[in-house]
Amino acid sequence: xxxNILVIPGDGIGPEVTTWGKAALEKIGEIFGHEFTFEEALMxxxxxxxxxxxxxxxxxxKARQSDAILFGAIGHAxxxxxxxxxxxxxxGLLKIRKExxxxxxxxxxxxxxxxxxxxxxxxEILRGTDILFFRELTGDVYFGEKTRSEDRxxxxxxxxxxxxxxxxIAHKAYxxxxxxxxxxxxxxxxxxxxxxxxxxETVQEIAxxxxxxxxxxMFIDNAAMQLIKxxxxxxVVLTANLFGDILTDEASQIAGxxxxxxxxxxxxxxxxxxxxxxxxxxxxxxDLANPLAxxxxxxxxxxxxxxxxxxxKLLVDTIDQVLKEGFRxxxxxxxxxxxxxxxxxxxxxxxVLK
Amino acid sequence: xxxNILVIPGDGIGPEVTTWGKAALEKIGEIFGHEFTFEEALMxxxxxxxxxxxxxxxxxxKARQSDAILFGAIGHAxxxxxxxxxxxxxxGLLKIRKExxxxxxxxxxxxxxxxxxxxxxxxEILRGTDILFFRELTGDVYFGEKTRSEDRxxxxxxxxxxxxxxxxIAHKAYxxxxxxxxxxxxxxxxxxxxxxxxxxETVQEIAxxxxxxxxxxMFIDNAAMQLIKxxxxxxVVLTANLFGDILTDEASQIAGxxxxxxxxxxxxxxxxxxxxxxxxxxxxxxDLANPLAxxxxxxxxxxxxxxxxxxxKLLVDTIDQVLKEGFRxxxxxxxxxxxxxxxxxxxxxxxVLK
Ligand SMILES: CC(C)[C@H](C(=O)O)[C@@H](O)C(=O)O
Ligand SMILES: CC(C)[C@H](C(=O)O)[C@@H](O)C(=O)O
Numbered sequence: 001x002x003x004n005i006l007v008i009p010g011d012g013i014g015p016e017v018t019t020w021g022k023a024a025l026e027k028i029g030e031i032f033g034h035e036f037t038f039e040e041a042l043m044x045x046x047x048x049x050x051x052x053x054x055x056x057x058x059x060x061x062k063a064r065q066s067d068a069i070l071f072g073a074i075g076h077a078x079x080x081x082x083x084x085x086x087x088x089x090x091x092g093l094l095k096i097r098k099e100x101x102x103x104x105x106x107x108x109x110x111x112x113x114x115x116x117x118x119x120x121x122x123x124e125i126l127r128g129t130d131i132l133f134f135r136e137l138t139g140d141v142y143f144g145e146k147t148r149s150e151d152r153x154x155x156x157x158x159x160x161x162x163x164x165x166x167x168x169i170a171h172k173a174y175x176x177x178x179x180x181x182x183x184x185x186x187x188x189x190x191x192x193x194x195x196x197x198x199x200x201e202t203v204q205e206i207a208x209x210x211x212x213x214x215x216x217x218m219f220i221d222n223a224a225m226q227l228i229k230x231x232x233x234x235x236v237v238l239t240a241n242l243f244g245d246i247l248t249d250e251a252s253q254i255a256g257x258x259x260x261x262x263x264x265x266x267x268x269x270x271x272x273x274x275x276x277x278x279x280x281x282x283x284x285x286x287d288l289a290n291p292l293a294x295x296x297x298x299x300x301x302x303x304x305x306x307x308x309x310x311x312x313k314l315l316v317d318t319i320d321q322v323l324k325e326g327f328r329x330x331x332x333x334x335x336x337x338x339x340x341x342x343x344x345x346x347x348x349x350x351x352v353l354k
Numbered sequence: 355x356x357x358n359i360l361v362i363p364g365d366g367i368g369p370e371v372t373t374w375g376k377a378a379l380e381k382i383g384e385i386f387g388h389e390f391t392f393e394e395a396l397m398x399x400x401x402x403x404x405x406x407x408x409x410x411x412x413x414x415x416k417a418r419q420s421d422a423i424l425f426g427a428i429g430h431a432x433x434x435x436x437x438x439x440x441x442x443x444x445x446g447l448l449k450i451r452k453e454x455x456x457x458x459x460x461x462x463x464x465x466x467x468x469x470x471x472x473x474x475x476x477x478e479i480l481r482g483t484d485i486l487f488f489r490e491l492t493g494d495v496y497f498g499e500k501t502r503s504e505d506r507x508x509x510x511x512x513x514x515x516x517x518x519x520x521x522x523i524a525h526k527a528y529x530x531x532x533x534x535x536x537x538x539x540x541x542x543x544x545x546x547x548x549x550x551x552x553x554x555e556t557v558q559e560i561a562x563x564x565x566x567x568x569x570x571x572m573f574i575d576n577a578a579m580q581l582i583k584x585x586x587x588x589x590v591v592l593t594a595n596l597f598g599d600i601l602t603d604e605a606s607q608i609a610g611x612x613x614x615x616x617x618x619x620x621x622x623x624x625x626x627x628x629x630x631x632x633x634x635x636x637x638x639x640x641d642l643a644n645p646l647a648x649x650x651x652x653x654x655x656x657x658x659x660x661x662x663x664x665x666x667k668l669l670v671d672t673i674d675q676v677l678k679e680g681f682r683x684x685x686x687x688x689x690x691x692x693x694x695x696x697x698x699x700x701x702x703x704x705x706v707l708k
Pocket of ligand 1: 074075090093245545546575
C-alpha cells in the first residue's frame with residue numbers, strides 16, 4: 001500500500017510525541033512492506049510565529065493532498081492569559097476541521113488492563129469498560145457566529161445545529177454500534193436547549209432505521225456523572241461538539257491518563273489523527289510527555305484511515321506488552337511503588353518500536 | 355427569629371424528599387425557638403397538570419413574599435421523550451431563577467467521611483476534598499435567544515454574557531474564597547468561545563481586588579478531567595451556567611451520591627434552596643429516594659439564608675452521626691456488604707429528626 005502522510009507536530013509537547021507516532025508508522029511500513037511517505041507542515045502557535053497565521057494556506061494545501069494527517073497538539077499559555085489577542089493557535093485546528101469536513105470525531109476509550117491502577121477511579125468500576133465516543137466536530141457553538149459589543153461588555157457565541165449535521169454523524173455512530181454491543185447513548189440538554197431538542201428529535205428519527213440498536217437519551221449533566229459512576233453501561237456515545245469535548249476529556253480518567261487516548265476525525269475525505277491531550281507547555285521539551293497517545297493515533301490511522309487492521313493491532317499489542325513488562329511514563333506511573341520502570345518520552349518511544 | 359418559608363415540592367421524588375427537608379426545619383424551629391411558618395406552591399409538571407403553566411403567577415407571588423424557598427425537583431419523562439412540546443416543566447425553574455434574580459448558585463461538595471466508600475473514585479483521592487462551586491445561574495445559553503427555522507431543520511441558542519453578570523458572581527466567589535482556603539479556579543472555554551473570553555477578562559480584572567486569593571483559569575474540558583483526577587486541588591470553583599451544571603453533577607460522585615448534595619441560589623432577594631438531584635421518576639413514590647439532600651438544603655437555608663450557623667451545624671452533624679451508625683439509603687449503600695442498615699426515604703427522614 002502506498003500512502004502519503006502529512007505530519008503536523010503543532011505546539012508544546014506536540015513535536016516530541018509526534019516523532020514517535022511517525023516513527024511507528026515508518027516501522028509498520030517496513031515490517032508490512034507499505035510505502036508510507038511523509039511531509040511536514042506547521043499549525044497553531046508554531047505557524048503563527050513563522051507566518052502570522054495559525055493555519056497557513058500551504059498547510060491546508062498539503063493536507064488536502066495527503067491521504068491522512070498525523071497531528072500533535074495545539075495551544076500556548078500566552079494566548080490563554082490574554083483573551084484579547086485576535087489571532088489564536090486554536091483557530092488553526094478549528095479551521096482545518098471545517099475545511100476538510102471532519103465532522104465526526106471518534107474517541108475510543110481503550111482500557112489497558114495494566115493501567116487499571118493508574119486511574120483515580122476504582123478498578124472494579126473500570127474493568128470491562130469499552131466506550132466509543134462520536135463527537136460532532138464541525139458545528140455547535142464552536143462555529144456559530146461570535147459577537148462582541150462595541151463597548152466590549154457583551155459577548156456571545158451562537159450554539160447552532162442543522163438537521164443534516166446531526167443525521168450524518170448519527171448514521172456513523174449507529175453503524176459503529178451495530179458492529180459493537182448495539183447500544184447507543186445520545187447526550188444532549190434537550191430540557192433547556194432548542195439545538196438539543198433538534199438533536200434529540202433527529203436521533204429519534206434515525207434510530208428507527210437501526211432497530212437492532214438500543215437507544216438511550218441522556219442529559220449532559222447526568223452523563224457527566226454516570227460516566228464515572230458506572231462507565232461499563234456505555235457502548236457508543238453520540239454527542240455534540242461542546243459536550244463531546246467535555247465528556248471525552250473526563251473519560252480520559254477511565255483510561256488512566258490523557259496520555260493514553262487518541263482520536264480520529266473523519267468525514268468527507270482525508271482523515272485526521274491526534275492524541276486527545278493538549279500542548280502541555282509546562283512539561284514541553286522535558287522528556288516527560290507520554291508518546292503512547294501519538295502511537296495510538298498512528299494505530300487509528302492504520303485501522304480507520306487505511307483499513308489496515310493487523311498493522312494497527314500490532315501497535316496496540318506492543319504497547320500492551322510494554323505496559324505488562326512494567327514500563328511507564330510519568331503520567332501513568334504510580335508514585336507510591338517501585339513496581340514500575342519509569343521512562344522518558346524518547347526511551348518509551350524507542351522501546352515500543354523495538 | 356420569625357421566617358416565612360415557601361415549600362415547592364415539584365415533580366417526581368420532589369414531594370417525598372421535601373417532606374423531610376421541611377420537617378427538619380420545623381424541628382430546628384422547635385429546638386431553637388424560631389417561628390418558621392410554611393406555605394406550599396406548585397411548579398413544573400405538577401403545576402402544568404393543574405394550571406397549564408410551569409410557574410403559575412400565584413407561585414411567583416408567594417415566592418416574592420417569602421423569606422426563603424425550599425424546592426424539591428423538576429421534570430418528567432413525558433417531555434424528555436417529546437422534544438416538540440412547547441410547555442415544559444423546566445421553564446418553571448428557569449423562570450423563577452430569573453424572576454427572583456437568583457444569579458449565584460452555590461454548591462458545596464461536602465464529603466462525609468463515612469461515604470468515602472460509596473464513591474466510584476478511590477478514597478485516597480477523595481479524602482480531604484472540600485469544594486465550593488459558584489455557578490452563574492441567570493445568564494448563558496440557558497437564557498439567550500432560542501430560534502427554530504420555519505422548516506424546523508435549524509435550531510439555535512445564544513450563549514451570551516454581559517460583563518456585570520460575570521462581575522457580580524465573581525465578587526461573591528472571591529469573598530467566599532477569602533473565608534476559605536484562598537484559592538479560586540475559574541472555568542471557561544476561552545480558547546474557543548468569545549463569551550468565555552469576556553468571562554476570563556472580567557475575572558482577571560476582579561482578581562486584582564483580591565490579591566490574597568490565588569487565581570487559576572482552567573478550560574472546561576480540562577476541569578472535567580482534573581475534578582476526578584485530583585479533586586483536592588480545588589477550593590472555590592467559579593463558572594458559567596452550562597459548565598456549572600455539568601461540573602457539579604459530575605462532582606456529585608465525589609460526595610458519593612447525588613442524593614447527598616444541596617444547593618443554594620442567591621442574588622437579589624429571597625434565597626432558593628434545593629437538592630442538586632433531579633426528579634428521578636423511575637424511583638418516585640417507591641420510598642427509595644434519599645431525603646438527605648433535602649435536609650441538607652434546609653441546612654443551607656438556615657446557614658446562608660438566615661445566618662443560623664449553629665442550627666445548620668446541628669443538621670449536618672446529625673446526618674454525620676446517622677451515617678456513622680451505619681444507616682444508609684439505597685443510593686449510598688454498598689451492595690456487597692452487610693455492614694449497612696439500608697433504609698427507605700421515610701425511615702431515614704424519621705431517624706435524622708429523632
Ligand atoms: C484545542 C481545542 C480547540 C480542542 C477542542 O476544544 O476541540 C481540544 O480541546 C480538543 O478536544 O480537540
Ligand atoms: C432541570 C434543569 C433545567 C436544571 C439545570 O440545568 O439548571 C438542573 O439540571 C439543575 O442543575 O438545577
